[in-house]
Amino acid sequence: MASKAKTKSVISDEVMISMDNVNKWYGNFHVLRDINLTVHKGERIVICGPSGSGKSTLIRCLNRLEEHQAGTINVQGIEINNDLKNIDEIRRDVGMVFQHFNLFPHLTILENCTLAPIWVRKMPKADAEEIAMKYLTRVKIPEQAHKYPGQLSGGQQQRVAIARSLCMEPKLMLFDEPTSALDPEMIKEVLDTMVQLAEDGMSMICVTHEMGFARKVANRVIFMDEGQIVEQNEPEAFFNNPQSERTKLFLSQILDH
């Protein structure tokens, strides 16, 4: 993978996300500790770390699926607080892909994709369907449009989930372990879709253990442990020359099988 030419990225100065001293607790458990992170438009960030290190919680705070208790989070200049209007506005522009796809089983693939454009963006049905078909073609499953999620393979379902998020034409995509629930032969098709998305210039934050993907696509790799950002660096430096002991231990565990 490392031999392949790295996808180009155009990073602008425009700040997409800024997290300042963000802290979060689950009851007594301090799950996010003093997180500071700035993401620019066009950046592709991979977050890795051991189970329970707070990676998922961190990106779920970015669209308020989880509430943070201290510090400030700004997404595209809008602060995430208890104001529902702000949250609605942010969710419109931030797409999210989940480990378990979270497709709606009672709706067809096409209906899954058009639901939010029709009800949130108030788009006419025909336009929404056109956009949905465009993105379903892009993830290479336009022929499945009238099937139900239960009739698709895991990899196909995850690609539908990506297309569904793209239908809202988001400015930022969050991926929460998108390949962890997939059979090995399905992982590649999903990663290929994500690489293609990166090549098209999408800003993305991706929680994943696919280190090949990180090397190929990421501008920055963040390693988290026990709720803190332990190390962040460019992928080459991160993988070839990790600084912290915890990073070294983690990398040795996931890379040497």
Next chain:
Amino acid sequence: MAVSKKQKYAFIRSEDAPVLPPPASQAGITGWLWQNIFASMADYSSLGASIISLMVALLSVCILYFGGIQIYGLIDFAIFSAVWSDPQVIKREACWTVDQGGALPSGWHGACWPFVMAKHKFIMYGPYPSEELWRVNLTGLIGLLGLGWVLFERLPYRKQVGAALLTLYPLLAFILLTGGNSGASFGSVSLWLIIGLAIISVGRMGKRGFLGATFTEFSGLIGFAGWVFVIYNAIRGMAAVDFGLEPIDTRDWGGVLITLVVAITGIVASLPLGIILALGRRSEMPVARLLSTIFIEFWRGIPLITVLFMASVMLPLFMPEGVNFDNLLRALIGVMLFSAAYMAEVVRGGLQAIDKGQYEGAQAMGLSYWQTMRLVILPQALTHVIPGIVNTFIGLFKDTTLVSIVGIFDLLGAGQSAISDAAWSTPVQALTMYIYIAVLFFIFCFGMSRYSIYMENKLSKSRSH
């Protein structure tokens, strides 16, 4: 051929194993017999299993035999030995044996259908005036046509017909059945209409954020309450119009008419109320959760008979002088709230079966709470609990018989009062009537049950999880 030690476990398939048809025990008539009748004898080699199989078979034969005798007895009573007509119009004497002074052979035991036929009008409509029965029939016919239209999938405009059935039809039924001209004054109706419109505009203002952040959250609820006011009073206004129909007090209603009015009102109202209560009980807002929980636990904790007694006996005592709610209306409200509490728990069961990921998927795309519920969560949750919902509907339908204890003559009440008619007094009078009532109830309940099975199959086919 000598095989070296290294090659011993190596294996390469040179040709594919053939794909064969299933053995006889898996397919065809033999397979069906094995799987459905002799399944317990699958390992017939074991003595214990074969003894058990034989005993089960013996038991089945016994049950069939004794059950058969019972069923034959019932059929014989209701059909073969029954008296079907009363050509001489001699009423009870048509069903009397020689010993009792009639013409039937001694020891005769059979249904007396002329009695049911003579009481048919009373069982269907109660004391509703005969010359006005067309109003009830018309209401029933329109309802039946509308329901048929909505339930059969191939017809166009099903949604519109359904909406009319839920909005215009109750109004039409009210006017036709009672005669309209409810006596509500023009002034009071228009005052309440204006209040309703005012509440709606408060909701609108709240939505725009003029009233502060706290109000924004409840603006939807305020607007909804306003619409309820407006619609209720629009209906009140319509019902007050004099259409020249003769007013008929609900005391003159009875029989199947009452059963259907109570059951349909209960069924139609309990589902939406139950959904709102179930959502309230799972809400993150403490006040909504507490109120819903108290409501549900209160209504579930008291028997329906108590509810009906309270509604018909206690409630008027608390009312100010002159305010007089209709007895049927009070019973209706009691049944409605009672079944809503049960429905709420059924729906809550369905909501709990929905994966958290479904909420998150919807939220992450920016759907609001109500959109998430309406478009994503409830369609799935309600599908899961169709058996429970229909169970509650059927239970409610049969519970309507309890209204007879507060002096409302439903199907059972009308039947019982018909039994006491001395002109038809025979030893088989009561039994005949009860069989007839049971058949009527069975038709309605079995119909609901079949439709629910049809719905379940249809929904599971389109999804294939």
